[in-house]
Amino acid sequence: MTASSAASPRGPELVRAVGVWALAASIFNVTVGGGIFRLPAGAAAAAGAAAPFVYLICAAVMGFVVLCFAEAGSRITLTGGPYAYVEAVFGRYVGFLAGVLLWMLGTTAVAGVASAFAEGLGALFGLPSIRVPVIVAMFLLLAWVNIRGVEQGTKLIVVASVAKLLPLIAFVAIGVFFIQPENLAIRDMPGPSSLARAAIVLVFAFSGVETALVPSGEIRDPARTVPRALALAMIGVTLLYLAVHLVAAGLLG
Template structure:
């Protein structure tokens, strides 16, 4: 074992101490699938059509090629450092605690921005179902009720929150399968698309690609449980590749069916899946609308269960103020981190739209993916392999180069205000790390 490998193995084994490696291939595959197929896909077909018109499926395919390169890097990096934290662990192993901190911040930012976007979309869905709920006052009340209620459940009991999410996760996949199956059958028998009052403008393929990347994001969250995966050098990469292939097929199918059912009207739909099903049956439309609302609710619950733990862990490691690492004296949950995360998501949802928040979340994820691709190259060059023989893809240098270049391009094609916000947050995160560094050294 090389010296870098021995040092990293010691650090990572300490992180995973006490964890049982009992998660197998299929359970981990479905975990990644669930993490990627979030609530955003319920509203995304309309945003994609508004940006790229009938070319929206090609945006998914283009981003899938980029994601294939990123998945190769995640797969090899994860097989070399199969530790709790996923990308955060591989980046820290390759570049040190400062880069690891930045990767963790990117993960959290992507989560809280996505949470705000999904919460905003949930309000839009409820407004479509009950027009009286579409105003500003009802919107704020809905956000307070949903985010406050989910946060309260998480503060009271993580086990209860996880149980609710588990059942909701099974239920949320049913409407998606129903939409593809019933809608696809209707198209095969000659369904005519709905008329549109205004034709979509399209012509913003770059925005469609950013939105498509948002749809593909999420694998980094379940990969954070790599420290509990059986035979991780084989299971982690195989599960990642299988899950992402399934995601691509599902997303393209949903977009194609939505375009076939709604035609030019898709771009202006607030609830594209529900509106598409209404073309076939009003009852099925209500089922899809209810399923979309439930899917968003479940995703927010999952986010509030997991993402605040990043703030909590950073605070416990000395990387953020200590008060964020406080545990509730009665319920033994990270209550302050939960409320802080939810309060930020509330402010984002109250002031932003799904599309804009989704793109900002994508930029944070692009930063994380760039670091993860670079980390895979560095870990190979150093010969790091802390648990068995790792994967060694011949195309890794090409994949890492393609992945890093693509992330730079995807950030560059965003709006200037979005780019400035991303750059500002990056420098603010690095400045925060510099301020907290003495405390981190003492905690170590």
């Protein structure tokens, strides 16, 4: 805190230390969650070789959503992100409802990713019965880390981020040399309903922006930082998703 903020009639304020690259990295890390390890198969099942077009459709749709967040985030600098934006326009009660919905969204998303992780781990070791124990152990570990303190939680985030991104980058960098071009050939364009089903699956992979903007009270110069960070993060996420899917489809068909 600075002396001026400490003496503010509103009380102590958060230090605004998060810049463009730090916020972009945070958005990227939250958005690229465990879904990328699972969702390409669902997109391919629904849209076949045309699935890359679905990524572009989802990116375009989410682009309009991100523009709304960029506009709101550049004008409203309060901590809370989406529910702070709603509260500023519609009042505290509607803002509270938005906060509850945001909490429900985060809870169900975490539950879905945890379930997919436990199911994949059980399939890897041929032990489908370990799904429930893995989920319970995972959340107990996360709770223990949070109880220990912020420093331990930050270290876990760094380790988890590296463990998540390095395999994806290595997969793309190595797998691109072994792509079978015939696996990427689009022989029959799927109908609109198939593309819509694939888009419903994939839009989950692009969510997360709303969570990353919650600590808006710690962002430096929000009017320029928020829009630039959102643009950088969403372009990076889209390119990574396309690369992972194209390599996976090129290798596996």
